[in-house]
Amino acid sequence: MIPELGHFALILALVLSLVQAVVPLVGAHRNSSALMGVGRPAAQGQFFFILFSYVCLTWAFIQSDFSVQLAASNSHSATPLMYKITGVWGNHEGSLLLWAMSLSLWTVAVTVFSRHLPDAFLARVLGVLGWVSAGFISFTLVTSNPFERLLPAVADGRDLNPLLQDPGMIIHPPLLYMGYVGFSVAFAFAIAALLSGRLDAAWARWSRPWTTIAWVFLTAGIAVGSGWAYYELGWGGWWFWDPVENASFMPWLLGTALMHSLAVTEKRGAFRSWTVLLAIGAFSLSLLGTFLVRSGVITSVHAFATDPKRGLYILALLVIVIGFSLLLYAMRANKLMGGGSFGLVSRETSLLANNVLLTVASASVLLGTLYPLFLDALGLGKISVGPPYFEAVFVPLMTPVVVLMAFGPFLRWKDDDLLAEVRRVAPAFVASVAIGVGSAWAVDHLTWRTALGLSLAAWVVLASLQLLARRLGERAGASAGSRLRSITASWWGMWLAHFGIGIFIIGVTMVGSLDRHLDVKMKEGQHAELAGYTFVFRGAVDADGPNYDAARGNIELIRDGRSLGILTPEKRVYLAQGMPMTEASLDIGVFRDVYVSLGEQLEDGAWIVSLYYKPFISWIWMGCVLMGLGGVFAAADRRYRRLAARDAAAAVGGRAGAAA
Amino acid sequence: MKAKFLVPLLLFFGLAGFLAFGLTLNPREVPSPLIDKPAPNFRLARLDQPEQTFALDEMRGQVWLLNVWASWCVACRQEHPLLVRMAEQKLVPVVGLNYKEVRGDGAISTRGMALEAETTMAIERARRWLSDHGNPYQLSVLDIDGRVGIDFGVYGVPETFLIDREGRIRYKHIGPITPESLKTQIMPKVEELRRAG
Numbered sequence: 001m002i003p004e005l006g007h008f009a010l011i012l013a014l015v016l017s018l019v020q021a022v023v024p025l026v027g028a029h030r031n032s033s034a035l036m037g038v039g040r041p042a043a044q045g046q047f048f049f050i051l052f053s054y055v056c057l058t059w060a061f062i063q064s065d066f067s068v069q070l071a072a073s074n075s076h077s078a079t080p081l082m083y084k085i086t087g088v089w090g091n092h093e094g095s096l097l098l099w100a101m102s103l104s105l106w107t108v109a110v111t112v113f114s115r116h117l118p119d120a121f122l123a124r125v126l127g128v129l130g131w132v133s134a135g136f137i138s139f140t141l142v143t144s145n146p147f148e149r150l151l152p153a154v155a156d157g158r159d160l161n162p163l164l165q166d167p168g169m170i171i172h173p174p175l176l177y178m179g180y181v182g183f184s185v186a187f188a189f190a191i192a193a194l195l196s197g198r199l200d201a202a203w204a205r206w207s208r209p210w211t212t213i214a215w216v217f218l219t220a221g222i223a224v225g226s227g228w229a230y231y232e233l234g235w236g237g238w239w240f241w242d243p244v245e246n247a248s249f250m251p252w253l254l255g256t257a258l259m260h261s262l263a264v265t266e267k268r269g270a271f272r273s274w275t276v277l278l279a280i281g282a283f284s285l286s287l288l289g290t291f292l293v294r295s296g297v298i299t300s301v302h303a304f305a306t307d308p309k310r311g312l313y314i315l316a317l318l319v320i321v322i323g324f325s326l327l328l329y330a331m332r333a334n335k336l337m338g339g340g341s342f343g344l345v346s347r348e349t350s351l352l353a354n355n356v357l358l359t360v361a362s363a364s365v366l367l368g369t370l371y372p373l374f375l376d377a378l379g380l381g382k383i384s385v386g387p388p389y390f391e392a393v394f395v396p397l398m399t400p401v402v403v404l405m406a407f408g409p410f411l412r413w414k415d416d417d418l419l420a421e422v423r424r425v426a427p428a429f430v431a432s433v434a435i436g437v438g439s440a441w442a443v444d445h446l447t448w449r450t451a452l453g454l455s456l457a458a459w460v461v462l463a464s465l466q467l468l469a470r471r472l473g474e475r476a477g478a479s480a481g482s483r484l485r486s487i488t489a490s491w492w493g494m495w496l497a498h499f500g501i502g503i504f505i506i507g508v509t510m511v512g513s514l515d516r517h518l519d520v521k522m523k524e525g526q527h528a529e530l531a532g533y534t535f536v537f538r539g540a541v542d543a544d545g546p547n548y549d550a551a552r553g554n555i556e557l558i559r560d561g562r563s564l565g566i567l568t569p570e571k572r573v574y575l576a577q578g579m580p581m582t583e584a585s586l587d588i589g590v591f592r593d594v595y596v597s598l599g600e601q602l603e604d605g606a607w608i609v610s611l612y613y614k615p616f617i618s619w620i621w622m623g624c625v626l627m628g629l630g631g632v633f634a635a636a637d638r639r640y641r642r643l644a645a646r647d648a649a650a651a652v653g654g655r656a657g658a659a660a
Numbered sequence: 661m662k663a664k665f666l667v668p669l670l671l672f673f674g675l676a677g678f679l680a681f682g683l684t685l686n687p688r689e690v691p692s693p694l695i696d697k698p699a700p701n702f703r704l705a706r707l708d709q710p711e712q713t714f715a716l717d718e719m720r721g722q723v724w725l726l727n728v729w730a731s732w733c734v735a736c737r738q739e740h741p742l743l744v745r746m747a748e749q750k751l752v753p754v755v756g757l758n759y760k761e762v763r764g765d766g767a768i769s770t771r772g773m774a775l776e777a778e779t780t781m782a783i784e785r786a787r788r789w790l791s792d793h794g795n796p797y798q799l800s801v802l803d804i805d806g807r808v809g810i811d812f813g814v815y816g817v818p819e820t821f822l823i824d825r826e827g828r829i830r831y832k833h834i835g836p837i838t839p840e841s842l843k844t845q846i847m848p849k850v851e852e853l854r855r856a857g
Contacts, residue, residue, distance in 0.1 A: 277668060280668075284672075291679065311683045312680075312683060315676065315679055315680055315683065318676065318679075319673075319676050322672055322676075323669065323672065323673070323676075326668045326669035326672055327669055329665065329668065329669075330665040330666045330668075330669055331665075333662070333665035334662060334665070370675075370678070373678060373679075373682045374678055376682070377678050377681040377682055
């Protein structure tokens with residue numbers, strides 16, 4: 001009964017999403033506040049029903065109701081409760097429901113936090129979001145009903161894919177989806193602005209915090225996914241340029257460009273055309289990512305069971321949403337021209353270069369991801385595009401982005417004196433190159449790649465420090481405390497995020513250049529050496545879990561004759577699917593991780609053990625944390641609340657005026 | 661409306677065209693290097709009479725299908741009724757290669773299991789499965805350790821190989837056979853090979 005209730009609630013949600021899609025837009029067109037007012041309750045009701053539906057599905061998993069097909073294929077009575085709950089989205093149907101739910105959550109957030117928006121504008125935003133939601137809920141209902149019954153029920157389920165039975169997987173998909181789907185808000189704002197023809201700076205200011213928060217979620221989601229891949233897949237890699245990773249990385253790149261472009265549009269009224277296109281682009285790439293993952297046109301370790309009907313449906317959705325948006329853009333773009341003029345050397349120019357470079361980077365990732373498909377479609381054979389392509393394309397594109405990123409904030413809006421600014425940062429630049437080359441030599445890895453990476457990182461760090469010093473020096477005579485307080489949260493956000501990229505680059509460079517790896521055959525009592533560490537194999541014991549059998553190796557880690565503890569990698573076989581899994585064991589440190597995974601047991605009783613030394617890998621995650629924190633600061637800036645209050649007052653004033 | 665503003669839309673339509681075409685392709689379908697090459701010969705115990713063996717050569721002179729299956733394979737259940745119908749209509753002889761019947765099944769640990777015990781278990785399981793679901797095979801052979809599967813480049817079950825009169829592999833079908841793939845791919849090729857011979 002409960003699954004049927006969930007199914008029914010989802011149908012009601014679809015009806016409400018259609019109401020939300022149609023009525024407010026008609027209201028905005030006819031200027032009827034009664035019709036426009038329907039958007040908000042429709043959106044909130046829709047969220048209630050999707051949530052209810054989602055809870056029903058979760059209930060089927062928790063209760064091990066294996067008459068529900070989805071639970072039977074993705075859960076098992078012995079699965080730990082946590083993974084029964086997360087198993088709901090570890091599959092195609094459930095993850096679509098999660099998609100729809102996060103879209104609905106964002107929409108409700110808009111209805112709650114954007115009360116100050118003019119009614120007609122909010123009505124259009126809700127209308128656009130309603131269309132997207134109707135598209136996804138109907139996709140779920142028509143092609144991928146999560147409540148499908150399996151009659152007669154099976155005795156026990158197939159269990160959740162063991163790779164997904166991991167704490168990282170508990171938070172990765174929700175974070176990622178909140179980020180993906182969050183760009184729908186920026187998208188809806190842009191479309192609403194195009195529809196209304198009101199394309200001034202106000203629209204940019206309204207959508208800025210939304211874009212930033214979505215970007216924070218996406219950053220966190222990607223970082224968690226990467227961390228999961230690092231310790232769960234058992235070979236210490238953290239990024240694979242897998243199509244599905246690319247699918248999340250492309251919207252991230254365009255979303256980053258969008259955040260910066262929005263700043264220019266808000267402050268200077270310029271780049272409006274760019275901003276609209278980037279808002280459409282970031283969300284389109286989110287949809288495209290969904291298409292790539294769900295349709296199976298690209299093979300990937302992430303691909304769920306695929307079905308051509310689903311691919312067709314979602315492609316139609318893609319064509320309608322993106323095609324309509326770009327057509328609307330083409331019709332209204334001439335209104336987007338103009339805006340504040342600026343000189344060749346200015347903050348605007350540096351941000352324009354940033355837009356261009358990030359867009360090209362995103363396009364090159366898209367090309368690499370879809371290239372096998374293009375060739376196959378043209379009958380030119382089957383190939384796969386791997387990390388060498390992406391690295392070859394990415395390093396030259398990102399190098400100028402990073403150089404500019406640290407230099408741009410020094411430039412003034414409108415116009416600046418290039419020579420004066422260059423002279424100002426030249427010492428930091430020269431010092432960075434010296435530090436980069438020097439440290440590459442010091443770690444005995446003087447390749448151009450290591451030297452370049454470390455120089456860029458040093459440049460970001462030094463220039464950021466210099467920028468901070470300059471900012472603090474601006475108000476001479478004031479006390480240190482008041483100088484610090486005079487800096488806005490959004491400025492701190494920018495600074496932190498940029499600084500985080502410096503930290504991130506250090507991690508990427510060091511782990512890329514200096515990691516060490518050794519596969520050895522070990523018997524009890526034997527030892528191996530790697531990067532100054534000694535690993536002593538203390539034997540393996542049985543360590544069976546609730547839904548798996550496992551052997552656990554005990555490996556003592558010794559450095560300079562001192563024991564650092566026992567590492568306990570496991571080799572598990574998940575019973576329901578008979579799937580072997582390695583569970584790596586890590587000794588995590590600020591400057592290095594030591595990483596051990598257990599391979600096969602050989603016939604003579606020895607084990608294959610993989611030993612890894614990963615210098616500075618934590619800096620990758622620290623960099624991501626700083627970037628995300630930067631986004632949080634930027635979105636929390638008091639300015640938005642102050643301006644929101646002003647807009648609200650203006651809206652009320654306007655209404656009062658109209659009434660009078 | 662200026663033409664240049666339409667550029668993003670046109671680019672997108674071009675991309676969508678490729679994606680639509682991509683839906684008709686199967687990226688998992690890796691061309692087998694064995695196509696048009698002599699099929700790897702094997703001699704394996706028969707499922708119905710384990711004391712007797714069957715060799716690939718025995719099918720020489722016939723156009724036939726080698727179907728890789730196992731009782732633990734879920735997708736095999738999907739194609740099985742079709743195989744049974746094909747056998748009823750005597751469309752084309754099908755030999756079953758029972759692939760890793762016991763050790764391929766994740767629910768069973770073969771650690772420490774003797775080969776004879778594994779074989780006995782495999783025979784029992786496979787026979788039961790065929791009596792439950794119908795036996796469409798002219799005969800089945802037992803590839804207990806999967807070595808013949810490796811020779812044929814099997815990486816998923818089910819897979820089906822079309823073999824001509826001279827014992828050459830002419831076509832490889834990955835995944836369950838569907839009525840459509842039978843009609844549009846497999847049977848036309850079978851007819852063609854029969855005519856050619």
